[in-house]
Amino acid sequence: MNIAVCVKQIPDPATPGELDAESKTLKREGKLILDESDSYGVEMALQLADAAGGGEVTLVSMAPNNEVSGLRTALAMGAAKAILVSDEALVGSDSLSTAKVLAKAIERVGGIDLVLTATESTDGYSGTIPGQVAELLGWPSLTFAKHVEIADGKAKIQRQTEAGYDVVEASLPAVVSVTAGVVEPRYPSFKGIMAAKNKPVDEVKVADLGLTADQVGWAGARQKITNIEAAPAREAGEKVEDDGTAHERVVEFLEQLKVI
Numbered sequence: 001m002n003i004a005v006c007v008k009q010i011p012d013p014a015t016p017g018e019l020d021a022e023s024k025t026l027k028r029e030g031k032l033i034l035d036e037s038d039s040y041g042v043e044m045a046l047q048l049a050d051a052a053g054g055g056e057v058t059l060v061s062m063a064p065n066n067e068v069s070g071l072r073t074a075l076a077m078g079a080a081k082a083i084l085v086s087d088e089a090l091v092g093s094d095s096l097s098t099a100k101v102l103a104k105a106i107e108r109v110g111g112i113d114l115v116l117t118a119t120e121s122t123d124g125y126s127g128t129i130p131g132q133v134a135e136l137l138g139w140p141s142l143t144f145a146k147h148v149e150i151a152d153g154k155a156k157i158q159r160q161t162e163a164g165y166d167v168v169e170a171s172l173p174a175v176v177s178v179t180a181g182v183v184e185p186r187y188p189s190f191k192g193i194m195a196a197k198n199k200p201v202d203e204v205k206v207a208d209l210g211l212t213a214d215q216v217g218w219a220g221a222r223q224k225i226t227n228i229e230a231a232p233a234r235e236a237g238e239k240v241e242d243d244g245t246a247h248e249r250v251v252e253f254l255e256q257l258k259v260i
């Protein structure tokens, strides 16, 4: 079974992100890393390929400046190869343009039975790409999977809900978005890190995918960021002195948050 995993390479969340005042978008200079959300998709793909008795796991990424650091991490985990779309024309791409690029890249790889994504990225977190990619490919979309099984040409998932989960299935090929915690991502071994250096990365431009520059980037964007504001400073929390009834205040507080 051949699986494509969409992996986003993002600025390191450990360093504070900076917005470009003019374009109002996140600055994406310097080294990018594998979005942790996508490490779950990579692990799930490796496990599903193993369980199916073979097949290749291919990474699909769109990123600026021919960035491959995050891809190398996922290749070191065990993915076989990657396709990277990097092109000046992509600057300013909104979600739909990004999905068009990813769908075309998946078609370029060819022979894919299953596409895995995270439910949302850690830097953009619009959560719109998985459904858009499925629609553009004309494939079924299964979302918020906390468990995935492949059998008899079908993907069967447990779809996370507030109350528990729904069991949903669709025929392959399909696009499945997986939640964080679905599996425990493996740490790349030293052997894996060395092997990743020589694994193939197909670096392509927008034109190689049959897309034109006016379909992507600022020219193709249908979304516009009209305003940005600094987030309000975090307020001090409430301190509850325990006179024997503190648990009541804690329960009341959690109820207000609708956590319980």
Ligand SMILES: Cc1cc2nc3c(=O)[nH]c(=O)nc-3n(C[C@H](O)[C@H](O)[C@H](O)COP(=O)(O)OP(=O)(O)OC[C@H]3O[C@@H](n4cnc5c(N)ncnc54)[C@H](O)[C@@H]3O)c2cc1C
Pocket (backbone or CB within 6 Å): 006, 007, 008, 009, 025, 028, 035, 037, 038, 060, 061, 062, 063, 064, 090, 091, 092, 093, 094, 095, 096, 098, 102, 116, 117, 118, 119, 120, 121, 122, 123, 124, 125, 126, 127, 128, 129, 130, 221, 223, 224, 225
């Ligand atoms: C007007 C505008 C201009 C923008 N300009 C830029 C820009 O210049 N440069 C830039 O980098 N971003 C830019 N962005 C942000 C970019 O559009 C988003 O990062 C992209 O649309 C993905 O959205 P998301 O991260 O919210 O995806 P989500 O839907 O939250 O992502 C879900 C999953 O989809 C997959 N996925 C998402 N993006 C990628 C990707 N790039 N490669 C592989 N898999 C992916 C991953 O599996 C991810 O976990 C811009 C956005 C807007 C609205």
